[in-house]
Structure formats: C-alpha cells, structure tokens
Amino acid sequence: MTSYLKTTPTADGFFGDYGGAMLPPPLEPHFKEIREAYATISKSVDFIAELRQIRKHYQGRPTPVSYLKNLSKLCGGAQIYAKREDLNHTGAHKLNHCMAEGLLAKFMGKTKLMAETGAGQHGVALATAAAYFGMECEIHMGEIDIAKEAPNVTRMKLLGAKVVPVGFGGRSLKEAVDSCFQSYIAQADHALFAIGSVVGPHPFPMMVRNFQHVVGVEARDQFLEMTGELPDMVAACVGGGSNAMGIFSGFIDDDVSLYGVEPLGTSSNLGDHAATISFGADGDIHGFRTLVLTDENGEPAPVHTVASGLDYPGVGPEHAHLHKTGRVNYTTADDKEALKAFYALSRHEGIIPALESAHAVAFAMREAGNNPGKSILINLSGRGDKDIDYVTETYGYGEDL
Template sequence: MQLPYLKQFPDEKGYFGKFGGSFVPEPIMKAMEEIDVAYNLIAQNSDFIAELRKIRKHFQGRPTPIYFAHNLTKQYGGAGIYLKREDLNHTGAHKLNHCMGEGLLAKFMGKKKLIAETGAGQHGVALATAAAYFGLECEIHMGEVDIAKEYPNVLRMKILGAKIVSVSSGAKTLKEAVDSAFEAYLQDTERSMYAIGSVVGPHPFPKMVRDFQAIIGIESREQFLEMTGELPDFVVACVGGGSNAMGIFSGFIDDPVELVGVEPLGRGTKLGDHAASLTYGTKGVMHGFDSIMLKDENGDPAAVYSVASGLDYPSVGPEHAYLYSIQRTKVATVSDTEAIDAFYELSRKEGIIPAIESSHALAHALKIAPDLKGKKILVNLSGRGDKDIDFVVEKYGYKEN
C-alpha cells in the first residue's frame, strides 16, 4: 500500500525529489540537526500534541471558518467562491500556526530566545506573540523598506516586547532581513532558535513549518465537505516562500483537486519588476536550501519586487518547486494592479479587508471564476489587511466603486 504523500516527503535528508536539503556552515548545520532531532521527538509526543491543540483552540481561536463569498460569486457569475478565513486567526494571519509550534519546540529545547526575519511583519508579530506566551526573548530582523511600508506591524511587535533590527543593506527588504537574521543566529546558537517564517531554509524547516501549517488544510477539507458535500474543484493560495499555500495544499494533495499557487508579477515580466520565482526562475541554492530561484547575470539571487512585502522573495519553498516539477500544482501570476483591485473588491463587496498578499490569490480566483460555472473555488485568505491600509490609501487612494 502506498503511503500518503505527507508521509513520503521529505526524505530523511530533507529532500523533496531534487529540491531541499541543507547547505549551511558547520555551526548552523549542528544547530539544524539539533532542531531536527528535537522536532522528530516531540512530534510523536502525545503531551506536545495535546498542548498544541489546546493552544490552537483556546489561544489562537481555531478552527477558522470557511465563508461563502455570496456577493462576489453573484457578481462574477461563474464558480462559487469560498474563503478560508485565516485572517480570523489570532494576530490576523496564518503565521501564528507555525510560530506557536516553533515557540513550544524552543521551550522544549531549553532555548531562551527566538530570532527571525519578517517581510510584511505578520511573521514578526506572530513570533513576538509566541515569545510573549512562552516567556522567551524575541529579535526580529526587518528591511528598512518594509519597516516604513508595514509600520503598524512594527508597532505591534514592539508592544509585544520584541527587539526590531532594521536592515539597511541591499534592497532593504525580505532577502536582506533573512541574511541579517542568519548572521545574528550564527553568533548565538546555544541560547537561541532561528524561527524561519516560511517553508524555506535548510532542513528541517520546510517540513516543520509545513506540518504546523497543515492544520489549515485539515480543517478546510473537513469544513468544505460538511458545507457542500464535496471537495472544491480548485484550491488557490498566494506563494512567496509558500507557507500558507503548503498549509492548505496539504489537506488536498492526495485528492483530485487542482492546486494553484499565485505568484506576484509586480510591475511586469522584466527581471527586478516581479518576484515570480517558479514562473521565471531556475534551480539554485540560497539561504541554505536548493529550490527554484530568480538569478541575476552572475547567478546570484536577483533583485525582486512586489507590492506585497510578504511575497518579494527571490526563491520559493523546495516543496513547491517539487510539486510544480511533477505537475501536481499549477502556477499563476497576478500583477500589483490586479491584486489591489481584488483588495478593494473584497472590502467593498463582502466587508472583509484582506492582506495584499492574500489579495493575489483572490485576484486569480476572480479572474478564472466567470469561466468555471458550476465549479467551486476555495481561496486561502491568509491574512487581514489592517497592516496595509495606510500604504494602500497613500499609494492608490480610495478607489471608487
């Protein structure tokens, strides 16, 4: 009997087919091995599982609901549009799903401090929340561009007790924040745990973050069957690093459901104007893992851009690269303009203000829905847009209906 997909991948060395692995300096390699051993131990521990379930129910507010977007469905006149409401998860996004798991793991390992990067700030807020919950120190590295763009989340992190490290090198966005956080972690591996914010990085993080985020897919599958009596025809999620997408895809990966990852096309197809790694990238290693990445003329990680701070990353999780390579998932792209239009559509038509990241997934659903009459689309609404409203209004104004 063939094992379910999630039991087969990754292998013991952290590979999803030819993608994944661990390419880090020796001190970090030892730390990653320590995390891997600890995670495999507690993942089998009924006390850990029970504690995580308690946290999810009584602290995070899970399960989050699925909502049928009746107004958008009526307006676009084709497929039924459903939203998995991760924006209702405590702190306003899916990120807390793995941050509480990573915090619990750090506590089990006797660590005193959590270190991480953040782009849109949702991972930083979630990790600062987890650190406060578990009584740990917290240090968040964030690019200067994103600090200015996502300032409400910066204030939230500070209120929660986190130390914010402003990163002024390079493009001053997510890639540079990851570089900075790794350097800080290298100086303090004994006391600290690096809590990676997506399904990226060296093994075991792509697996570990996916496993913690899989609760989205587990809930979604059960809820959708209960609501409609059948599975969705399409599951759509935005992809930067890809944690929210792997979370919801995990619930349907063995089912006859089309899984669509939506990448940011930004301003256009020219290198430097987008962050569509799977669409335009090639195989390469960065930040300790082998995946598909956007490269410059020297083969180094290329400059990338997206209106969504959480999506402007020049690579993608190795599991996404593998699933796309075997044609289990499909990839679409959405421009800045399309994402902002979807941001306003959901706000005005359903009374839900989405994160700009999530708006990419919604934009694709709205694009394909008219031609899919009788079908059902489930969109992972991975976060709420409170963090984005100042930026959106300043740059785009109040769009008329």
C-alpha cells in the first residue's frame, strides 16, 4: 500500500482542492529556492543526522506518552493518554519545525529567521533556533497577544529576538502574518520566513507537517509499547493545525479515529469563535487555498478564542482536505470547556496545559464517558506557563467554573 504521506500533497502543493502557492511576483523566486532547498536536504543523510542529533541532545526527544490515570477516573469511560509535547524544549511542539527550518536556512546561506506568532510559542521556538544557529531573529506579534502572552514576549527578547508589535486590524495572529509578509519581501535575499504552522504557500504546509511527523511516529510506537495496541481515538487542537498534523500523520494510514478540536470561543456567531472548518467556506488567505471565515464583504472575519495560538480565520489546507474526504472528524470546544480542562488537568494530574492544548483535553473529558472500554490519545501540544498570569488575573483559580 502506498503511504498517504508519500502521495500527498501533489508536486505543486495541493491537498485535493486546497493548498498551492499564490505569491506576489517578487516572492516567487524565493519560494522556488525554498522548495528546491527542502527537496535536497530532506533526502540528505547529513541533514537528517544533524536534525536527529539536535532532537535527541538539545530538544530532549523523544517526549513521553503519559497515562492520565486520575483524569480518566474523574471522567469515567475511556482511558485518556497524552503525548507530552509540553516537555519538548521551550515548552511546545513548535521547536520541532523551528530547528529544522533553522537548518534549512543555514543550508540556504540565510543569516536571519523571521516569523509571525500568536501565543508566542512559535516565536520563542524560532528565537531559540536563531540563537542556536547564530542568526538574527524578527518576530511579528499582535498587540492583543503581546498583552495576553507577556511571559513569552520576555522570553523572545531574552533570546535576542526583535519583537515587532502589530497594531492594525484585529491586532492578532492574522495581522501578524500580514505584517511579517510585508517585512519579508524586502529581506528575502538574506532571511527565511519560517512560517509557524501548516499554513502559507507551498512548500510550508507540507514541510512543517513533515518536520512535525516525529510527534506521530513517536506516539504510535510508544502507545503500542505501553498497551500492545493502537489508540481508538487521537485528538489535537486545530488553529493553523501544526500539532494536529504532527500527531495525525503518525496514524493516517491506520484504522484509528482522528479528531481535530477547533476553538468555539464564546458562541457560534461570526466574530465570537475561530472554528474555521466548522463554519468557514472555500477561499484564499495568505497565498493558499483553504477554508476561511469571511465577513459580509468576503474578507477574513474577526475571530475570538481564549487561546491566542488558535486565533486564525483560516486553517491548514491539509486539514481542509482531510475534512472534505472525511478522514478526520472536526469538532469544537468553547472557551469555558477549555478553561475547565485547563484547571482539571492542573489539579488532577499536576500538568498545567497551554490554553490551546486544553481544547484537546476538553474533547477527551467530554468524550470519555461516551466511549467506555476505549482509549483516547491527545496531543498535549504545549505547557501553560505562558498562560497562568492571564488565566488567574482574568478567571481566578477556577472556583466559578
């Protein structure tokens, strides 16, 4: 049987009807250079060996799978497990592709890494990679997210990154991407725009998925070793969708049910959520075709979620494709469910999750009772150190939830 990952996407970057690369003419040669460089290094034993060395001796991989015994008992029904990407260096899955993108930039002779960030985890990870490889770093971040994720802003600056506040539009992740693309056009000769998720023009949706594939490979092997079988259900939060594609890719050819959990925010009304697959329509954003949340004028709509890293009106084109084909089931968790899960995992397992990851925890807590005798593996994509000030100042310690 031919592996899904070997045949998807197409040579021009399409996952079914979605993907591609719609670029302004000045950027076309630079993305061609990126595609050709990735095609070379991805098959290079030297690149693979160096990346494996970094993952083992710098990032601390493999991260473990933990059995959430207390949470499973609390919820009843299915047994809940977590892939612990919160234990990856810098506290989230983002470093998996950032170190690889740093290696790619080094191979291409670039001297600078630049990117957008929402929750700040990608920004921290890229600043870490830049420090490791001796490069400059420029991070664009919405003013709303800068206020919400102050600890990560401090970390980026300590790591030597220049943090560019973005104050136009919704002042969040979508605008950070817009701002970074504008800045990149003038610097593309010496900089790499290290896109922070499975979004953007080809080859980034494919490239970031492949760099995150390590999560799924490890999780599959670890779960088999722990239990002697594969999980019945695998779930992950979805904004752009890099952590989800990372773990899904390890099980995509298996008889395992896959679930992407989108942020429902405060309601299903447009502007109150960021559940693109659940409520979006086909459209173009940031140089690729996907599902997009749009307003009455056909422009990307304002979005809301308690989790800054999920605050995006589009979604990775591969997720749009997997939704259309039915291979992945997409559902939602709202702010209140995510906060309840944040507090529950903290109190019952001693693990403080990122608010993004808490959406996947919420799914497991909700579905466990409906699936007795089954197992649910979630991707705990990040830790919540970055969120504790915002959560406690805004919601206290969960007494009212």
